[in-house]
Amino acid sequence: MDAYEFIKEQIILGKFEPGMRLGEETLAKELNLSRTPIREAIKQLEAEGLVIPLKRGVGVRSFTKEDIRQIYDLRTLLESYAASQAAIHRTEDDLLELENANEQYEQAINHAVSLDMTGIRKIVNVNQKFHEAVVAASNNNHLYFHLSKVVVIPIVFRSFYWYNDFQLQQSLEVHKIIFEAIKNKEPERARIAMHEHIFQGRDNVLKHLDDIEISHLLKEEVK
Amino acid sequence: MDAYEFIKEQIILGKFEPGMRLGEETLAKELNLSRTPIREAIKQLEAEGLVIPLKRGVGVRSFTKEDIRQIYDLRTLLESYAASQAAIHRTEDDLLELENANEQYEQAINHAVSLDMTGIRKIVNVNQKFHEAVVAASNNNHLYFHLSKVVVIPIVFRSFYWYNDFQLQQSLEVHKIIFEAIKNKEPERARIAMHEHIFQGRDNVLKHLDDIEISHLLKEEVK
DNA sequence: CTCACGTTCATTGTATACAATATCAAAATC
DNA sequence: GATTTTGATATTGTATACAATGAACGTGAG
Numbered sequence: 001m002d003a004y005e006f007i008k009e010q011i012i013l014g015k016f017e018p019g020m021r022l023g024e025e026t027l028a029k030e031l032n033l034s035r036t037p038i039r040e041a042i043k044q045l046e047a048e049g050l051v052i053p054l055k056r057g058v059g060v061r062s063f064t065k066e067d068i069r070q071i072y073d074l075r076t077l078l079e080s081y082a083a084s085q086a087a088i089h090r091t092e093d094d095l096l097e098l099e100n101a102n103e104q105y106e107q108a109i110n111h112a113v114s115l116d117m118t119g120i121r122k123i124v125n126v127n128q129k130f131h132e133a134v135v136a137a138s139n140n141n142h143l144y145f146h147l148s149k150v151v152v153i154p155i156v157f158r159s160f161y162w163y164n165d166f167q168l169q170q171s172l173e174v175h176k177i178i179f180e181a182i183k184n185k186e187p188e189r190a191r192i193a194m195h196e197h198i199f200q201g202r203d204n205v206l207k208h209l210d211d212i213e214i215s216h217l218l219k220e221e222v223k
Numbered sequence: 224m225d226a227y228e229f230i231k232e233q234i235i236l237g238k239f240e241p242g243m244r245l246g247e248e249t250l251a252k253e254l255n256l257s258r259t260p261i262r263e264a265i266k267q268l269e270a271e272g273l274v275i276p277l278k279r280g281v282g283v284r285s286f287t288k289e290d291i292r293q294i295y296d297l298r299t300l301l302e303s304y305a306a307s308q309a310a311i312h313r314t315e316d317d318l319l320e321l322e323n324a325n326e327q328y329e330q331a332i333n334h335a336v337s338l339d340m341t342g343i344r345k346i347v348n349v350n351q352k353f354h355e356a357v358v359a360a361s362n363n364n365h366l367y368f369h370l371s372k373v374v375v376i377p378i379v380f381r382s383f384y385w386y387n388d389f390q391l392q393q394s395l396e397v398h399k400i401i402f403e404a405i406k407n408k409e410p411e412r413a414r415i416a417m418h419e420h421i422f423q424g425r426d427n428v429l430k431h432l433d434d435i436e437i438s439h440l441l442k443e444e445v446k
Numbered sequence: 447c448t449c450a451c452g453t454t455c456a457t458t459g460t461a462t463a464c465a466a467t468a469t470c471a472a473a474a475t476c
Numbered sequence: 477g478a479t480t481t482t483g484a485t486a487t488t489g490t491a492t493a494c495a496a497t498g499a500a501c502g503t504g505a506g
């Protein structure tokens with residue numbers, strides 16, 4: 001398995017926790033590789049900002065609430081722009097991709113009522129598929145390139161744990177609205193709908209981070 | 224010297240031309256290093272999109288006119304947002320940085336009337352310093368991080384060759400307007416001024432790329 | 447008990463050797 | 477003459493060995 005993909009996945013899934021040191025020798029043994037390819041993988045992850053210098057080597061970057069806010073604001077800016085551009089430049093093929101992604105999203109939501117690990121992963125994947133399809137339809141490859149590095153943070157993955165059934169249904173509805181706006185070539189409507197959509201995700205995540213903080217404080221008090 | 228910095232600089236300055244293959248052994252000899260650190264540098268540059276796979280290894284990425292358009296559009300979006308945020312969040316220290324950058328810009332423009340290589344480099348540096356100061360004042364580190372990877376392309380450096388004295392003076396005036404808007408906490412004015420400013424840069428670059436294209440076509444005809 | 451210093455040791459940084467393979471070119475086939 | 481095959485060669489991919497260095501810990505002085 002590719003070292004870069006592996007380490008990245010472990011970080012996103014939270015298996016490698018924030019602040020955890022990534023020793024080259026340890027990773028090399030775990031992946032049955034020498035240190036050379038490990039070092040190259042780490043250099044890439046460092047360029048993406050997923051790991052940062054720690055002690056002499058690197059460790060998994062931890063994101064503060066302020067980081068999350070900034071990242072979501074950036075994502076809002078980029079994706080709402082992508083949506084408006086998509087409404088201008090979209091082809092028929094783009095529309096098929098978007099519709100397909102939403103159908104899969106609908107299935108994933110209704111199928112995975114239990115919201116277990118595999119169900120969540122499925123939802124995360126097809127949700128991502130829709131958002132990627134919007135960016136792909138925007139006709140700006142560089143936007144796609146940069147956005148792919150903005151979105152991939154552990155917290156985005158985990159955020160779907162915190163969605164209830166109603167919120168998932170609602171998010172599907174917004175996806176459909178965005179799709180319609182792109183289909184009907186209404187850039188402003190697409191932009192605003194996407195803007196609102198991501199802001200809702202942002203608020204949800206930030207609210208739950210507050211809850212976690214509070215529950216941690218309560219635990220401290222018990223001690 | 225650090226391999227990453229060296230290769231990056233060569234690409235930005237145009238010493239390593241687009242499409243040129245970057246052989247590990249060659250670079251290693253040139254920098255008196257082994258292949259190991261060279262490979263790591265290349266992996267980083269690849270993650271940033273400055274080099275792309277070519278044959279078995281990598282080569283300097285070449286940017287089409289469409290790429291340039293997309294990159295400038297992205298930069299416009301991000302920097303005009305940065306300007307509006309800067310007008311909200313700027314501190315007194317930020318204002319000092321901005322003012323200082325503009326003073327240096329003014330000096331560089333008036334000093335380097337000849338527009339030789341060192342004069343251009345000076346102008347590029349202080350111009351960048353102003354734009355970075357705006358982003359720094361926006362209070363969004365992630366914006367700063369991503370923007371630093373959007374802007375650094377060879378063409379941006381070269382674009383200053385194509386500015387005449389009047390255009391340089393004009394660009395200084397716009398910098399001052401942006402500064403005033405940020406100082407007076409007028410987000411919308413800052414946003415629009417920055418938007419227009421970068422769009423002018425964009426049009427300038429694209430126009431000159433057309434000229435180059437035409438002159439190349441003429442050369443072909445002569446042959 | 448606290449802090450400064452120095453030694454030890456784990457870990458990264460770099461070089462080199464070897465293995466794997468894509469590229470290029472020449473020869474063979476159609 | 478065009479196309480495919482095949483082999484030589486240059487170049488990357490990986491492993492390993494050694495050098496450099498900084499973090500951790502113990503020791504001793506204040």
